[in-house]
Amino acid sequence: MKRSRPKAAPLAAANPGKPANLREPHLARNIQQLITLATHCAKAGSRYEDVYWEREILALASKLMAAGKDLPIETALDITLKGALDADLDAHETLLSFCEAAAECSTIDMDGARFDTLLVAMPMVAWSRYAIASGPLGENDDVASQIAHELMIALHTYVLAHGTRACLSPFLYSIDQMPISFSGVHKLAKKLSLEALGAKRTRLDSAKLPAAADLLADVRFLILGVSVPEGAPLFRWQEDQALTREACAAAWTKHAKPILASLLPGCEFECLLPDAFFVSCREADRRVRPYAIRAAVSFLENTLNVKPEKVHAVIAAVGEKAVTEFRISFITPGQSDVVHGSIWPVFSAEEDESEIIRVLRECKISRITTPEGVFAAEHCDDCGAPLFANEDSEMVHPAWPDDAEHTAAHYH
Ligand SMILES: [Zn+2]
Structure with a gap:
């Protein structure tokens, strides 16, 4: 039996781990501080105040993620979601959006220059009678680097602004193979962004990743780190404001689909416009829904x-x-x-x-x-x-x- 899709793990705000021991002083302090900052930010009366709280939340969330401490973040999200401690849902939304931001983007110093970085996902919605591929790109390093090279040309031509530097993770991810925690996303974003700026590439240990679920219609992602000089446009539509996202998406699909087809043998698929990590995950999960039904109906027809x-x-x-x-x-x-x-x-x-x-x-x-x-x-x-x-x-x-x-x- 094909199993149905689990809820997208990286997007869930719920606390998946053991309940936090709130008597642990550091943990309790970090949780309380995240909730206090998010509550202040949600009630801010001016853009000036907003910016102040945003900076504070981002700094604390990034510090926790860099130390691999997801528990205070997840617990604070859980508490605000449930409306405990008189925090309200606006605080939850605020905290969630800044935790996503802290995980997927950052500003880094390298050789005396400052760069803004963003983790970008390139989603594909695929459906097939066969198992949908996932795993390392190509059967060997030469094929992988050829595919990556062709994709990079298309990306720099149709999606990314001039002056961006990008580094692609050589792996076709299913949702279960993506980093599940904020600190996991933060770590991958940092690794790929530094590699985009010329840091030595380290191998991804794909042996630890779980096998993709066997679904009739599913999403696959390629992930890349993108770095730009601080404050510069990152996407084509920021650089040339006459361009729409729709026009970029159409050009991207036309040129990238033939390259991506070699990664998804036996599948039909739709490629979506590459965008920031979390928004891409949500959009792909939304777009796959009708395909899952259509694939189920034709599976019943063909199999039974x-x-x-x-x-x-x-x-x-x-x-x-x-x-x-x-x-x-x-x-x-x-x-x-x-x-x-x-x-x-x-x-x-x-x-x-x-x-x-x-x-x-x-x-x-x-x-x-x-x-x-x-x-x-x-x-x-x-x-x-x-x-x-x-x-x-x-x-x-x-x-x-x-x-x-x-x-x-x-x-x-
Ligand atoms: Zn069972």
Whole structure:
């Protein structure tokens, strides 16, 4: 069974680790200070005051990340999200955006000059009947450097401003292979930005990275560090203000797609405009959603020989207080079980199931039910797979019919 996409780890503000021991004085002080600064910043009455608090938060967050201390940051985010300690949600949003900034960008001194740096991600939304590739670029170093060289030319021509220096990580990442913590993003950003400025390249230890999840539609990323002289434009659309992002995206797709195609054999894919790390992760996760449904429907049709017109789709809203995702169950005639499930993450409170219904109808599924209420985000105790609502609105484990062939073939 293909497993459904987990929530994008680098974007989650929740504290994934053990609960913080707030009696530990350094930890408690750092948490309290982050919350105090974010609360002041969210209430600032002027741009002048804003800038002051921003500087303070960025300095503290960067210092913690450089020391690999994620616990105070994650705990402060968790506390502000839950509205404890009278902090409000604005403080949470403020803190989250500055922690992302501290992780993905910085200013560094090198040989007496100052440079601004940004970690940039180049997302691809891919779908395939075969396993979607990930891992080191090319089968050997020569192929990898040829691909990197061609991509760099396209990037410098269509995306990056003149005078930028960039260094590409020679690895095609799935979301699970990207750094999961703020300090992990900070470390990768620093390594690649320094290498862009001529520091000696160090090898990425890809043996430690987990295998990519086996999904029908998924996102892949190339990651690069970009450095510019302090204050200079970094993207083409900053440098030439008559250029739109849309025009840059169109030019990028046209020229980069043939190069990227060699990295994604057997896949169809869409390339998105390279942009800052966190915003790119969110955008790719948003854009992959309809493809996951389309890929699931054609997988059912090709593997079980079930016409979409006969498929019953159940859309369950899932979350705690607010809806954080929709889980879409696919049920085929003669089966009481859910045969396949697909997760549709929600990125704003305004999103409802109407877009999902539109995509399902476009795929010729007309039997769609939306049970009332918000379901708890339940997972299987044994394998961790998300559970999906059946026709009786009970959360169940998706189960592929015993006699059906279902494992994804690897494309060679
Ligand atoms: Zn299980």
